[in-house]
Amino acid sequence: MPTGVALHDARDQLFDAAERVLLRDGPNALTSRAVTTEAGCAKGVLHRHFADFDAFLAELVRNRVARIDGQAAALRASAGTGTVADNVARALTDLFGSVAVAIVGLIISRDDLRARLRRTTPTGIPLLTEATAMIASYLAAERELGRITANADVDTLAPTLIGAGHLLFADRKGTPPEAGAVDKVVASVIAGVVREQQP
Structure with a gap:
């Protein structure tokens, strides 16, 4: 049967x-x-x-991490359009409004899964590491265009934005943050480096 x-x-x-x-x-x-x-x-x-359940979970994480490549390309292509703050806020909402927060919780809660993922992501938390690289790459593109200051430390700004975004969306049982809350955090983090004319 x-x-x-x-x-x-x-x-x-x-x-x-x-x-x-x-x-x-x-x-x-x-x-x-x-x-x-x-x-x-x-x-x-x-x-x-899959060889076992941990192998399945590792592939699930890798599959979801691979999706960030498409998001990263789209975000980088948006450099020079709209505002930096709006582009970053939209990227954070797209990233954390999906299953990403739950995937991060899964990685953190399972020792065997983290050990398997260390083979391909030796440092950081998979998904958050790639998301940080996505934001850093975008900010670097905006820096090249002169829309943020030449001395902007994108390698510090990116993890700050990812960490703040993750905290806003981290309550799995709560409602997602309002767009204004995400906008406020992004604007605060990048306020000292933005050079563009705001609408």
């Missing part, structure tokens, strides 16, 4: 199911049984595609 439905693109469907469990119930509820139940498939499906 079948125990689930056939999955096309099983890896992506398992990742999506894991995200739903993470968002709804948090990292402690994320088990192989919870994922396969959410995906509507037999538990063996997960183990056909």
Whole structure:
């Protein structure tokens, strides 16, 4: 008797199911049984595609980190348009308004997962490290265009913005911060380096 439905693109469907469990119930509820139940498939499906559950979780994180590349390219392409503050605030909202906060919680809560991820991300917290690089790259592009000061320390500003953004969105059970709260934090952090004409 079948125990689930056939999955096309099983890896992506398992990742999506894991995200739903993470968002709804948090990292402690994320088990192989919870994922396969959410995906509507037999538990063996997960183990056909991944060596074990920790390997699945590591690939889930790497898959979600890879999405930042697209966000980074779009953010860098926005350099010179709009305002620096608006572009950064939108990037932080896009990043942390997704499953990113839950993924960070998952990484922090699982020692074995962190150990596996250290093989490819030896320092920092995966996802936050790449997000910081995304913001730093964008700010460097704006510095080259003269919209922020030539002496702006983008390598300090970027983690400050990521840390502040993460804290605004970190309450998994609460409502997301209002846009004005994100705008205020970004404006405060970059106030000393912005040279552009504000609208």
